Amino acid sequence: MNALLVSLSYHHHNTKQVADVIARVIGAEVRAPQEISPGEVSDYDLLGMGSGIYSGRHHQTLLDLAGALPPVTSRRAFLFSTSSAVMVGDADSRRFQDYVGEINAPLREKLVSKGYTIIGEFSCPGFNTNSFIRHFGGLNKGRPNAEDLARAEGFARKVLAGSTR
Numbered sequence: 001m002n003a004l005l006v007s008l009s010y011h012h013h014n015t016k017q018v019a020d021v022i023a024r025v026i027g028a029e030v031r032a033p034q035e036i037s038p039g040e041v042s043d044y045d046l047l048g049m050g051s052g053i054y055s056g057r058h059h060q061t062l063l064d065l066a067g068a069l070p071p072v073t074s075r076r077a078f079l080f081s082t083s084s085a086v087m088v089g090d091a092d093s094r095r096f097q098d099y100v101g102e103i104n105a106p107l108r109e110k111l112v113s114k115g116y117t118i119i120g121e122f123s124c125p126g127f128n129t130n131s132f133i134r135h136f137g138g139l140n141k142g143r144p145n146a147e148d149l150a151r152a153e154g155f156a157r158k159v160l161a162g163s164t165r
């Protein structure tokens with residue numbers, strides 16, 4: 001399978017840890033959105049896009065790239081993210097899944113509008129020291145942790161199998 005992971009991770013490289021695990025399992029290369037021209041993305045059978053969540057959505061460079069992609073048919077994509085994700089329950093809870101659905105929506109909608117079928121969405125907490133939070137030691141210290149990365153690996157195995165749903 002010819003797979004591409006596009007990932008942007010700058011705050012604490014939290015999402016990079018997730019991207020690296022997924023890339024290893026599915027045998028994909030990881031590239032930054034700024035390194036990619038929209039036209040080359042449709043050369044790949046499978047596209048993964050992920051970043052931290054900043055002001056409620058994926059990084060603008062990912063949204064811009066998704067918006068500039070040429071329309072496709074028969075192409076699959078998946079999303080991933082790390083975020084503050086506090087007070088939303090554990091990973092299997094309906095509340096967490098609803099939260100992930102919401103934060104991934106802007107990027108998902110752009111990809112769907114281009115013709116991509118979304119086969120899965122992964123998210124986990126990431127260490128956050130944005131703004132005043134740093135004065136209190138940050139949120140989600142140590143995340144992603146080994147359990148989060150094991151979940152990311154399980155997600156990637158399902159992606160390899162065709163769908164996580």
Ligand SMILES: Cc1cc2nc3c(=O)[nH]c(=O)nc-3n(C[C@H](O)[C@H](O)[C@H](O)COP(=O)(O)O)c2cc1C
Pocket residue numbers: 008009010011012013014015016051052053054055056057082083084085086125126127128129130
């Ligand atoms: C400028 C900024 C804005 C953020 N906004 C949000 C947000 O709206 N919701 C949220 O859950 N987390 C937010 N966070 C926390 C990040 O999503 C979290 O730390 C993430 O793991 C960062 O990923 P990275 O290390 O891959 O960049 C924000 C962090 C930064 C730096």
